Amino acid sequence: MYKEHVKILACPKCKGNLELFGEGEFVENGSLECKKCNVSYEILNGIPRFVESSNYADSFGFEWNMHKKTQYDSASGVSASRTRFYKETRWEKCEGEIILEAGCGSGRFTPYALELVGDSGLVISFDYSNAVDAASNKPSKNLLRIQADIFNLPLRDESCDKCFCFGVLQHTPSAKNAIKSLVNSLRGGGQFVCDHYPFNKNTPFNTKYYVRPIAKWIPHRALYNFGKRYVDFMWPIFKFNRRFFSPFRANRLNWRLLIPDYTSEGLDEEKLKEWAYLDFFDMLSPKYDRPIRMKTLYRFLEEAGLENVETNPGYNGWEGRGIKK
Ligand SMILES: C[S@@+](CC[C@H](N)C(=O)[O-])C[C@H]1O[C@@H](n2cnc3c(N)ncnc32)[C@H](O)[C@@H]1O
Numbered sequence: 001m002y003k004e005h006v007k008i009l010a011c012p013k014c015k016g017n018l019e020l021f022g023e024g025e026f027v028e029n030g031s032l033e034c035k036k037c038n039v040s041y042e043i044l045n046g047i048p049r050f051v052e053s054s055n056y057a058d059s060f061g062f063e064w065n066m067h068k069k070t071q072y073d074s075a076s077g078v079s080a081s082r083t084r085f086y087k088e089t090r091w092e093k094c095e096g097e098i099i100l101e102a103g104c105g106s107g108r109f110t111p112y113a114l115e116l117v118g119d120s121g122l123v124i125s126f127d128y129s130n131a132v133d134a135a136s137n138k139p140s141k142n143l144l145r146i147q148a149d150i151f152n153l154p155l156r157d158e159s160c161d162k163c164f165c166f167g168v169l170q171h172t173p174s175a176k177n178a179i180k181s182l183v184n185s186l187r188g189g190g191q192f193v194c195d196h197y198p199f200n201k202n203t204p205f206n207t208k209y210y211v212r213p214i215a216k217w218i219p220h221r222a223l224y225n226f227g228k229r230y231v232d233f234m235w236p237i238f239k240f241n242r243r244f245f246s247p248f249r250a251n252r253l254n255w256r257l258l259i260p261d262y263t264s265e266g267l268d269e270e271k272l273k274e275w276a277y278l279d280f281f282d283m284l285s286p287k288y289d290r291p292i293r294m295k296t297l298y299r300f301l302e303e304a305g306l307e308n309v310e311t312n313p314g315y316n317g318w319e320g321r322g323i324k325k
């Protein structure tokens with residue numbers, strides 16, 4: 001981390017100041033200490049670590065380190081991540097602002113947040129797992145990467161202008177409390193946007209909800225290797241479905257057969273398969289996967305202290321947004 005970023009950070013326990021120990025303008029290895037709580041947080045490989053090294057999000061650390069680049073537009077050759085970022089946030093250039101990226105995973109949306117804040121702004125990108133080590137966006141004074149827990153943010157309250165949280169909330173023990181914590185980090189008038197897996201009439205037909213309760217206990221490497229073999233074995237069926245059914249039916253059928261289908265993103269066959277390997281593991285390994293109704297998301301957003309709340313069907317099921325009161 002850059003030394004100047006210490007002023008943004010706060011002790012996650014008491015929200016007090018942290019003192020930085022480490023060499024150089026960019027501290028590769030060092031520590032952050034809270035005198036009041038008498039605790040020290042390690043800085044390892046340039047990233048401050050505010051959490052235990054192993055936690056419930058380990059499966060994500062595994063998958064993003066296996067697929068560091070897979071969903072980056074620069075690697076996939078399509079603009080899936082860019083399109084999703086701009087469509088979902090609806091944000092425009094906001095030079096000099098601070099954007100908080102919650103649960104960054106491999107960091108595929110980070111370049112677009114950086115694009116918005118320009119040279120005078122800052123993107124704070126965090127994840128609970130060691131996915132932060134996979135995130136390959138170059139260190140810069142406009143990017144602060146941290147390993148932190150959504151429920152115990154090492155940030156001052158009301159310090160961010162915007163926050164986005166994509167693909168994360170259903171994988172936490174409490175979406176409601178996670179939203180509350182993120183909204184606390186926003187200043188009055190700050191903008192929040194998130195998405196959430198849906199609970200609706202199709203949920204009972206979603207095969208993963210019957211398989212995941214068992215699959216999540218399988219060691220990560222074994223599940224991942226099994227997934228690869230399964231996708232390879234099923235690929236002729238995947239292609240058959242794509243050829244003989246309408247795009248809508250083929251997509252539904254493939255997902256029900258647990259073969260992730262991203263054909264609509266325009267990926268070539270090799271990439272389609274790579275995304276399928278990643279997503280087979282992604283849908284069956286998480287400790288938590290709790291879909292909710294859209295009205296529940298709406299209530300969580302209101303209860304967190306947002307106004308102009310809006311929820312709509314969109315990426316990942318439901319999208320939700322609002323402005324901090
Ligand atoms: C499906 S991934 C999404 C990653 C990224 N946002 C994307 O869409 O590519 C969910 C991420 O949420 C993170 N996550 C889960 N619980 C978290 C928590 N309590 N605090 C921070 N991140 C968390 C996981 O580690 C994982 O990287």
Ligand SMILES: [Zn+2]
Pocket residue numbers: 011012013014015016034035036037038
């Ligand atoms: Zn403290």
